[in-house]
Amino acid sequence: MIEIDEEYCKGCSICIDFCPLEVLEISDKINRKGYYPPVPTYEEKCIGCRFCELLCPEFSIMVINE
Amino acid sequence: MNNPDVQPLTDTLHIPQPEEELPHPMEEFLRTERLPHIWCSTCGIGTVITAFITGLQKSGLEREKVAVVSGIGCSGRAAGYLRLDSFHSTHGRAIPFATGLALGNPELKLVVISGDGDIIAIGGNHFIHAARRNINLSIICINNFNYAMTGGQAGPTTPIEANASTAPYGCYEFPFNLPHLAESSGAVYVARWTSLHIRRLTNSISEALLKPGFSFIEVISPCPTLYARRNRLGTGLDLMRFYHDNAKIKHGTDTRKLDIEYQDEIIVGKFLDKDKPTFLEKRDDFLKSKLGDKFVPYMGPKA
Numbered sequence: 150m151i152e153i154d155e156e157y158c159k160g161c162s163i164c165i166d167f168c169p170l171e172v173l174e175i176s177d178k179i180n181r182k183g184y185y186p187p188v189p190t191y192e193e194k195c196i197g198c199r200f201c202e203l204l205c206p207e208f209s210i211m212v213i214n215e
Numbered sequence: 216m217n218n219p220d221v222q223p224l225t226d227t228l229h230i231p232q233p234e235e236e237l238p239h240p241m242e243e244f245l246r247t248e249r250l251p252h253i254w255c256s257t258c259g260i261g262t263v264i265t266a267f268i269t270g271l272q273k274s275g276l277e278r279e280k281v282a283v284v285s286g287i288g289c290s291g292r293a294a295g296y297l298r299l300d301s302f303h304s305t306h307g308r309a310i311p312f313a314t315g316l317a318l319g320n321p322e323l324k325l326v327v328i329s330g331d332g333d334i335i336a337i338g339g340n341h342f343i344h345a346a347r348r349n350i351n352l353s354i355i356c357i358n359n360f361n362y363a364m365t366g367g368q369a370g371p372t373t374p375i376e377a378n379a380s381t382a383p384y385g386c387y388e389f390p391f392n393l394p395h396l397a398e399s400s401g402a403v404y405v406a407r408w409t410s411l412h413i414r415r416l417t418n419s420i421s422e423a424l425l426k427p428g429f430s431f432i433e434v435i436s437p438c439p440t441l442y443a444r445r446n447r448l449g450t451g452l453d454l455m456r457f458y459h460d461n462a463k464i465k466h467g468t469d470t471r472k473l474d475i476e477y478q479d480e481i482i483v484g485k486f487l488d489k490d491k492p493t494f495l496e497k498r499d500d501f502l503k504s505k506l507g508d509k510f511v512p513y514m515g516p517k518a
Protein backbone atom coordinates (compact mmCIF):
# COMPACT_ATOMS: atom_id res chain seq x y z
CA MET A 150 0.00 0.00 0.00
CA ILE A 151 1.25 3.49 -0.84
CA GLU A 152 0.56 6.26 1.60
CA ILE A 153 1.30 9.81 0.47
CA ASP A 154 1.45 12.79 2.76
CA GLU A 155 0.29 15.32 0.20
CA GLU A 156 1.12 18.32 2.35
CA TYR A 157 4.85 17.46 2.59
CA CYS A 158 5.16 16.89 -1.15
CA LYS A 159 6.94 19.52 -3.27
CA GLY A 160 5.78 18.09 -6.56
CA CYS A 161 9.17 17.08 -7.94
CA SER A 162 7.75 14.01 -9.79
CA ILE A 163 10.86 11.97 -8.97
CA CYS A 164 8.72 9.19 -7.48
CA ILE A 165 6.50 9.15 -10.56
CA ASP A 166 9.40 9.13 -13.00
CA PHE A 167 11.49 6.44 -11.34
CA CYS A 168 8.81 3.97 -10.21
CA PRO A 169 9.71 0.90 -12.27
CA LEU A 170 6.04 -0.03 -12.78
CA GLU A 171 4.47 3.37 -13.41
CA VAL A 172 2.20 3.08 -10.41
CA LEU A 173 2.05 6.80 -9.71
CA GLU A 174 0.56 9.74 -11.57
CA ILE A 175 0.43 13.48 -10.99
CA SER A 176 -2.71 14.44 -9.12
CA ASP A 177 -4.97 17.08 -10.60
CA LYS A 178 -5.36 18.64 -7.17
CA ILE A 179 -2.84 20.94 -5.60
CA ASN A 180 -1.68 21.03 -2.02
CA ARG A 181 -1.46 24.01 0.30
CA LYS A 182 1.97 24.97 -1.01
CA GLY A 183 0.81 24.90 -4.62
CA TYR A 184 2.40 21.62 -5.66
CA TYR A 185 0.77 18.67 -7.39
CA PRO A 186 1.42 15.52 -5.36
CA PRO A 187 1.39 12.02 -6.84
CA VAL A 188 -1.54 9.59 -6.67
CA PRO A 189 -1.06 5.81 -6.77
CA THR A 190 -3.53 5.31 -9.62
CA TYR A 191 -2.24 1.84 -10.54
CA GLU A 192 -1.57 0.64 -7.02
CA GLU A 193 -2.38 -2.96 -7.94
CA LYS A 194 0.82 -3.03 -10.05
CA CYS A 195 3.03 -1.98 -7.11
CA ILE A 196 5.67 -4.54 -6.12
CA GLY A 197 6.52 -2.76 -2.87
CA CYS A 198 10.13 -2.07 -3.87
CA ARG A 199 10.15 1.20 -1.85
CA PHE A 200 12.09 3.05 -4.52
CA CYS A 201 9.60 5.92 -4.46
CA GLU A 202 9.81 6.15 -0.68
CA LEU A 203 13.61 6.17 -0.67
CA LEU A 204 14.01 8.69 -3.49
CA CYS A 205 11.40 11.17 -2.26
CA PRO A 206 13.35 14.20 -1.00
CA GLU A 207 10.46 15.22 1.26
CA PHE A 208 9.79 12.04 3.27
CA SER A 209 6.22 12.17 1.98
CA ILE A 210 5.77 8.61 0.68
CA MET A 211 5.46 5.48 2.74
CA VAL A 212 5.20 2.00 1.27
CA ILE A 213 3.46 -0.47 3.52
CA ASN A 214 4.21 -4.08 2.66
CA GLU A 215 1.79 -6.46 4.36
CA MET B 216 -1.77 27.46 -11.05
CA ASN B 217 -2.61 26.91 -14.69
CA ASN B 218 -5.95 25.17 -14.21
CA PRO B 219 -8.61 27.35 -12.60
CA ASP B 220 -10.83 24.30 -11.93
CA VAL B 221 -8.49 22.63 -9.51
CA GLN B 222 -9.56 22.57 -5.90
CA PRO B 223 -7.03 22.80 -3.10
CA LEU B 224 -6.53 19.29 -1.79
CA THR B 225 -6.66 20.40 1.81
CA ASP B 226 -10.41 21.06 1.64
CA THR B 227 -11.13 17.42 1.02
CA LEU B 228 -8.07 15.89 2.58
CA HIS B 229 -8.61 13.31 5.23
CA ILE B 230 -5.95 14.22 7.75
CA PRO B 231 -5.22 11.04 9.73
CA GLN B 232 -5.33 11.33 13.50
CA PRO B 233 -2.12 10.45 15.38
CA GLU B 234 -3.46 7.14 16.75
CA GLU B 235 -4.25 5.75 13.30
CA GLU B 236 -0.95 6.85 11.76
CA LEU B 237 1.78 4.35 11.01
CA PRO B 238 5.19 5.92 11.52
CA HIS B 239 7.15 6.74 8.38
CA PRO B 240 10.30 4.54 8.29
CA MET B 241 12.50 7.62 8.51
CA GLU B 242 10.54 9.21 11.35
CA GLU B 243 12.55 7.60 14.14
CA PHE B 244 15.57 9.66 13.11
CA LEU B 245 13.91 12.87 11.90
CA ARG B 246 13.03 15.97 13.87
CA THR B 247 9.57 15.85 12.35
CA GLU B 248 8.50 19.03 14.15
CA ARG B 249 10.87 20.89 11.79
CA LEU B 250 9.41 19.41 8.61
CA PRO B 251 8.75 20.28 5.84
CA HIS B 252 12.41 21.16 5.44
CA ILE B 253 13.83 24.28 3.75
CA TRP B 254 15.34 22.56 0.71
CA CYS B 255 13.93 23.52 -2.69
CA SER B 256 11.64 21.29 -4.69
CA THR B 257 13.67 18.60 -6.52
CA CYS B 258 16.83 19.33 -4.48
CA GLY B 259 18.71 16.10 -3.77
CA ILE B 260 19.72 16.78 -0.17
CA GLY B 261 16.54 15.25 1.34
CA THR B 262 17.20 12.00 -0.51
CA VAL B 263 20.73 11.87 0.94
CA ILE B 264 19.19 12.23 4.42
CA THR B 265 16.99 9.22 3.68
CA ALA B 266 20.07 7.30 2.55
CA PHE B 267 21.87 8.23 5.76
CA ILE B 268 18.98 7.19 8.00
CA THR B 269 18.47 3.92 6.10
CA GLY B 270 22.22 3.23 6.14
CA LEU B 271 22.33 3.93 9.88
CA GLN B 272 19.38 1.58 10.51
CA LYS B 273 21.09 -1.06 8.39
CA SER B 274 24.40 -0.71 10.24
CA GLY B 275 22.71 -1.69 13.50
CA LEU B 276 24.65 1.01 15.40
CA GLU B 277 22.89 2.32 18.49
CA ARG B 278 21.58 5.87 18.27
CA GLU B 279 23.58 6.79 21.40
CA LYS B 280 26.83 5.76 19.71
CA VAL B 281 26.43 8.04 16.68
CA ALA B 282 26.68 11.82 16.34
CA VAL B 283 26.31 13.97 13.23
CA VAL B 284 28.11 17.25 12.60
CA SER B 285 27.44 19.63 9.71
CA GLY B 286 28.98 22.89 8.64
CA ILE B 287 27.21 25.76 6.90
CA GLY B 288 25.37 25.60 3.59
CA CYS B 289 22.17 24.07 2.27
CA SER B 290 23.75 20.64 2.82
CA GLY B 291 24.91 21.82 6.23
CA ARG B 292 21.31 21.99 7.37
CA ALA B 293 21.36 18.18 7.56
CA ALA B 294 22.35 18.06 11.23
CA GLY B 295 19.35 20.18 12.18
CA TYR B 296 16.83 17.67 10.83
CA LEU B 297 18.28 14.51 12.35
CA ARG B 298 16.93 13.21 15.64
CA LEU B 299 20.17 12.08 17.20
CA ASP B 300 23.06 13.93 18.77
CA SER B 301 23.88 16.47 16.12
CA PHE B 302 25.59 19.82 15.82
CA HIS B 303 25.45 22.53 13.19
CA SER B 304 28.96 23.97 13.42
CA THR B 305 30.48 27.00 11.71
CA HIS B 306 31.47 27.11 8.05
CA GLY B 307 34.21 24.61 7.25
CA ARG B 308 34.62 23.46 10.84
CA ALA B 309 32.50 20.33 10.94
CA ILE B 310 35.57 18.07 10.73
CA PRO B 311 37.55 19.70 13.58
CA PHE B 312 34.42 19.74 15.75
CA ALA B 313 33.79 16.06 14.98
CA THR B 314 37.47 15.26 15.57
CA GLY B 315 37.18 16.71 19.06
CA LEU B 316 34.16 14.54 19.78
CA ALA B 317 35.85 11.45 18.33
CA LEU B 318 38.95 11.93 20.48
CA GLY B 319 37.00 12.87 23.59
CA ASN B 320 34.65 9.92 23.33
CA PRO B 321 36.27 7.06 21.41
CA GLU B 322 33.07 5.00 21.61
CA LEU B 323 31.25 7.42 19.30
CA LYS B 324 30.99 7.07 15.54
CA LEU B 325 31.15 10.58 14.12
CA VAL B 326 29.49 11.41 10.85
CA VAL B 327 30.03 14.67 9.00
CA ILE B 328 27.29 15.49 6.50
CA SER B 329 27.99 18.71 4.65
CA GLY B 330 28.53 20.37 1.29
CA ASP B 331 31.40 20.40 -1.18
CA GLY B 332 32.20 24.02 -0.35
CA ASP B 333 32.07 23.45 3.38
CA ILE B 334 34.19 20.30 3.43
CA ILE B 335 36.56 20.90 0.52
CA ALA B 336 36.92 24.69 0.12
CA ILE B 337 36.98 26.46 3.49
CA GLY B 338 37.31 23.13 5.30
CA GLY B 339 39.78 21.56 2.89
CA ASN B 340 42.75 21.66 5.22
CA HIS B 341 40.82 19.96 8.01
CA PHE B 342 39.73 17.33 5.52
CA ILE B 343 43.22 16.33 4.40
CA HIS B 344 44.62 16.28 7.93
CA ALA B 345 41.77 14.24 9.41
CA ALA B 346 42.28 11.77 6.55
CA ARG B 347 46.06 11.77 7.06
CA ARG B 348 45.62 10.95 10.75
CA ASN B 349 42.92 8.39 9.99
CA ILE B 350 40.53 9.89 12.54
CA ASN B 351 37.45 7.72 13.11
CA LEU B 352 35.06 9.84 11.00
CA SER B 353 32.63 9.10 8.17
CA ILE B 354 32.34 12.01 5.76
CA ILE B 355 29.28 12.30 3.53
CA CYS B 356 30.04 15.15 1.13
CA ILE B 357 27.02 16.38 -0.81
CA ASN B 358 28.53 17.69 -4.02
CA ASN B 359 26.21 19.97 -5.97
CA PHE B 360 29.16 21.62 -7.77
CA ASN B 361 28.64 25.06 -6.24
CA TYR B 362 28.12 27.16 -3.10
CA ALA B 363 24.37 26.93 -3.26
CA MET B 364 23.29 28.65 -0.08
CA THR B 365 25.08 31.90 -0.88
CA GLY B 366 23.93 32.21 -4.48
CA GLY B 367 25.67 29.68 -6.69
CA GLN B 368 29.31 30.75 -6.59
CA ALA B 369 31.99 28.57 -8.18
CA GLY B 370 34.01 26.42 -5.80
CA PRO B 371 36.66 23.72 -5.87
CA THR B 372 34.32 21.13 -7.40
CA THR B 373 32.75 23.29 -10.13
CA PRO B 374 33.57 21.61 -13.46
CA ILE B 375 35.38 23.56 -16.19
CA GLU B 376 32.76 25.22 -18.47
CA ALA B 377 29.99 25.21 -15.84
CA ASN B 378 28.46 28.60 -15.24
CA ALA B 379 28.38 30.02 -11.74
CA SER B 380 27.53 33.44 -10.34
CA THR B 381 31.28 34.13 -9.97
CA ALA B 382 32.05 32.49 -13.34
CA PRO B 383 29.57 34.12 -15.74
CA TYR B 384 31.47 32.88 -18.82
CA GLY B 385 31.99 29.45 -17.29
CA CYS B 386 34.46 28.14 -14.77
CA TYR B 387 38.07 27.79 -15.97
CA GLU B 388 39.68 26.49 -12.77
CA PHE B 389 40.73 22.85 -12.47
CA PRO B 390 38.40 21.18 -9.95
CA PHE B 391 39.39 18.66 -7.30
CA ASN B 392 38.76 14.98 -7.88
CA LEU B 393 37.37 14.24 -4.43
CA PRO B 394 37.86 10.44 -4.24
CA HIS B 395 41.49 10.89 -5.31
CA LEU B 396 42.01 13.69 -2.78
CA ALA B 397 40.54 11.46 -0.05
CA GLU B 398 42.63 8.43 -0.98
CA SER B 399 45.89 10.30 -1.37
CA SER B 400 45.33 12.07 1.96
CA GLY B 401 44.96 8.73 3.77
CA ALA B 402 41.28 7.65 3.80
CA VAL B 403 40.57 3.94 4.27
CA TYR B 404 37.18 3.84 2.55
CA VAL B 405 36.23 5.86 -0.55
CA ALA B 406 33.04 5.75 -2.62
CA ARG B 407 31.09 8.00 -4.94
CA TRP B 408 27.39 7.79 -5.78
CA THR B 409 24.69 10.11 -7.02
CA SER B 410 21.49 10.76 -5.10
CA LEU B 411 19.76 8.49 -7.61
CA HIS B 412 21.84 5.46 -6.51
CA ILE B 413 19.86 5.30 -3.33
CA ARG B 414 20.34 1.63 -2.46
CA ARG B 415 24.05 1.51 -3.24
CA LEU B 416 24.58 4.79 -1.42
CA THR B 417 22.72 3.36 1.58
CA ASN B 418 24.96 0.26 1.53
CA SER B 419 28.08 2.41 1.30
CA ILE B 420 26.91 4.53 4.22
CA SER B 421 26.34 1.49 6.42
CA GLU B 422 29.74 0.05 5.41
CA ALA B 423 31.42 3.38 6.14
CA LEU B 424 29.71 3.63 9.52
CA LEU B 425 31.04 0.21 10.49
CA LYS B 426 34.53 0.94 9.18
CA PRO B 427 37.03 2.18 11.79
CA GLY B 428 38.96 5.19 10.52
CA PHE B 429 38.40 7.91 7.96
CA SER B 430 35.77 6.99 5.39
CA PHE B 431 34.64 9.25 2.59
CA ILE B 432 31.52 9.15 0.43
CA GLU B 433 30.92 11.76 -2.25
CA VAL B 434 27.28 12.11 -3.29
CA ILE B 435 26.58 14.01 -6.50
CA SER B 436 23.28 15.76 -5.88
CA PRO B 437 21.07 18.14 -7.87
CA CYS B 438 20.86 21.83 -7.02
CA PRO B 439 18.06 22.88 -9.36
CA THR B 440 17.73 26.41 -8.04
CA LEU B 441 21.27 27.59 -8.69
CA TYR B 442 23.59 25.17 -10.46
CA ALA B 443 20.98 23.69 -12.80
CA ARG B 444 19.19 26.98 -13.45
CA ARG B 445 22.35 28.90 -14.25
CA ASN B 446 23.43 26.15 -16.61
CA ARG B 447 19.95 25.62 -18.10
CA LEU B 448 19.98 21.98 -17.08
CA GLY B 449 16.34 21.87 -16.03
CA THR B 450 15.02 20.67 -12.70
CA GLY B 451 16.40 18.19 -10.20
CA LEU B 452 14.32 15.57 -11.98
CA ASP B 453 16.20 16.31 -15.21
CA LEU B 454 19.51 15.94 -13.37
CA MET B 455 18.34 12.65 -11.85
CA ARG B 456 17.57 11.47 -15.40
CA PHE B 457 21.02 12.68 -16.43
CA TYR B 458 22.58 10.59 -13.63
CA HIS B 459 20.49 7.64 -14.74
CA ASP B 460 21.87 7.87 -18.27
CA ASN B 461 25.43 9.02 -17.55
CA ALA B 462 26.58 7.50 -14.26
CA LYS B 463 28.61 4.33 -14.80
CA ILE B 464 29.25 1.94 -11.94
CA LYS B 465 32.91 0.90 -11.98
CA HIS B 466 33.95 -0.42 -8.60
CA GLY B 467 37.63 -0.34 -7.83
CA THR B 468 38.48 2.33 -10.43
CA ASP B 469 41.87 3.92 -9.84
CA THR B 470 40.89 7.15 -8.09
CA ARG B 471 43.23 9.16 -10.34
CA LYS B 472 40.77 8.47 -13.14
CA LEU B 473 37.73 9.98 -11.43
CA ASP B 474 37.78 13.57 -12.68
CA ILE B 475 34.34 14.94 -13.45
CA GLU B 476 33.92 16.87 -16.69
CA TYR B 477 30.97 19.18 -17.20
CA GLN B 478 27.81 17.17 -18.07
CA ASP B 479 29.88 14.12 -18.98
CA GLU B 480 30.02 10.54 -17.73
CA ILE B 481 30.23 10.24 -13.94
CA ILE B 482 32.05 7.17 -12.66
CA VAL B 483 30.51 5.92 -9.42
CA GLY B 484 31.23 2.97 -7.16
CA LYS B 485 33.33 1.86 -4.24
CA PHE B 486 36.96 2.62 -4.99
CA LEU B 487 38.81 1.84 -1.80
CA ASP B 488 38.23 -0.28 1.32
CA LYS B 489 41.41 -1.06 3.22
CA ASP B 490 42.53 -1.56 6.80
CA LYS B 491 44.87 0.77 8.62
CA PRO B 492 45.20 1.63 12.33
CA THR B 493 43.08 4.61 13.35
CA PHE B 494 44.64 7.68 14.95
CA LEU B 495 43.81 6.41 18.44
CA GLU B 496 44.97 2.84 17.79
CA LYS B 497 48.24 4.11 16.36
CA ARG B 498 48.77 6.57 19.19
CA ASP B 499 48.11 3.99 21.89
CA ASP B 500 50.30 1.30 20.30
CA PHE B 501 53.08 3.75 19.65
CA LEU B 502 53.10 5.29 23.12
CA LYS B 503 52.85 1.85 24.72
CA SER B 504 55.90 0.76 22.76
CA LYS B 505 57.80 3.80 24.04
CA LEU B 506 56.52 4.00 27.60
CA GLY B 507 55.49 0.44 28.42
CA ASP B 508 53.31 0.16 31.53
CA LYS B 509 53.79 3.84 32.32
CA PHE B 510 51.41 4.59 29.47
CA VAL B 511 47.74 4.73 30.54
CA PRO B 512 45.50 5.08 27.48
CA TYR B 513 42.51 7.41 27.69
CA MET B 514 39.38 5.26 27.58
CA GLY B 515 36.70 7.91 27.25
CA PRO B 516 34.50 9.91 29.63
CA LYS B 517 32.92 6.88 31.32
CA ALA B 518 36.16 5.13 32.22
Ligand SMILES: Cc1ncc(C[n+]2csc(CCOP(=O)(O)OP(=O)(O)O)c2C)c(N)n1
Pocket residue numbers: 287288289290291306329330331332333334357359361362363364365
Ligand atom coordinates in the same frame (compact mmCIF):
# COMPACT_ATOMS: atom_id res chain seq x y z
C1 LIG C 1 33.40 31.94 7.55
C2 LIG C 1 32.29 32.00 6.53
N1 LIG C 1 32.57 32.33 5.27
C3 LIG C 1 31.59 32.34 4.34
C4 LIG C 1 30.30 32.04 4.69
C5 LIG C 1 29.22 32.09 3.64
N2 LIG C 1 28.80 30.77 3.22
C6 LIG C 1 27.71 30.17 3.76
S1 LIG C 1 27.36 28.70 3.07
C7 LIG C 1 28.68 28.85 2.00
C8 LIG C 1 28.98 27.82 0.95
C9 LIG C 1 28.22 26.57 1.09
O1 LIG C 1 28.56 25.71 0.05
P1 LIG C 1 28.43 24.16 0.21
O2 LIG C 1 29.17 23.71 1.41
O3 LIG C 1 28.81 23.53 -1.08
O4 LIG C 1 26.91 23.92 0.56
P2 LIG C 1 25.61 24.00 -0.40
O5 LIG C 1 24.89 25.23 0.01
O6 LIG C 1 26.08 24.00 -1.81
O7 LIG C 1 24.85 22.76 -0.05
C10 LIG C 1 29.35 30.04 2.19
C11 LIG C 1 30.53 30.48 1.41
C12 LIG C 1 30.04 31.70 6.03
N3 LIG C 1 28.81 31.36 6.44
N4 LIG C 1 31.04 31.68 6.93
Ligand code: SF4
Pocket residue numbers: 151167168169170171172173194195196197198199200201202212
Ligand atom coordinates in the same frame (compact mmCIF):
# COMPACT_ATOMS: atom_id res chain seq x y z
S1 SF4 D 1 7.01 0.75 -4.12
FE1 SF4 D 1 8.10 0.52 -6.08
S2 SF4 D 1 6.54 -0.27 -7.47
FE2 SF4 D 1 5.45 0.53 -5.70
S3 SF4 D 1 4.95 2.65 -6.26
FE3 SF4 D 1 6.89 2.72 -5.16
S4 SF4 D 1 8.44 2.64 -6.75
FE4 SF4 D 1 6.51 1.97 -7.68
Ligand code: SF4
Pocket residue numbers: 153157158159160161162163164165185186187204205206207208209210
Ligand atom coordinates in the same frame (compact mmCIF):
# COMPACT_ATOMS: atom_id res chain seq x y z
S1 SF4 E 1 9.09 12.34 -4.79
FE1 SF4 E 1 8.07 13.12 -2.96
S2 SF4 E 1 8.09 15.34 -3.20
FE2 SF4 E 1 8.53 14.46 -5.20
S3 SF4 E 1 6.51 14.33 -6.21
FE3 SF4 E 1 6.89 12.35 -5.23
S4 SF4 E 1 5.92 12.57 -3.20
FE4 SF4 E 1 6.16 14.62 -4.01
Ligand code: SF4
Pocket residue numbers: 253254255257258259260289290359363364437438439440441442
Ligand atom coordinates in the same frame (compact mmCIF):
# COMPACT_ATOMS: atom_id res chain seq x y z
S1 SF4 F 1 19.63 26.23 -3.41
FE1 SF4 F 1 20.20 24.32 -4.41
S2 SF4 F 1 21.22 23.06 -2.84
FE2 SF4 F 1 20.14 24.74 -1.80
S3 SF4 F 1 18.16 23.83 -1.20
FE3 SF4 F 1 17.88 24.87 -3.17
S4 SF4 F 1 18.24 23.29 -4.70
FE4 SF4 F 1 19.07 22.52 -2.77
Ligand SMILES: [Mg+2]
Pocket residue numbers: 288330331332357358359360361362363
Ligand atom coordinates in the same frame (compact mmCIF):
# COMPACT_ATOMS: atom_id res chain seq x y z
MG1 LIG G 1 27.64 22.85 -2.62
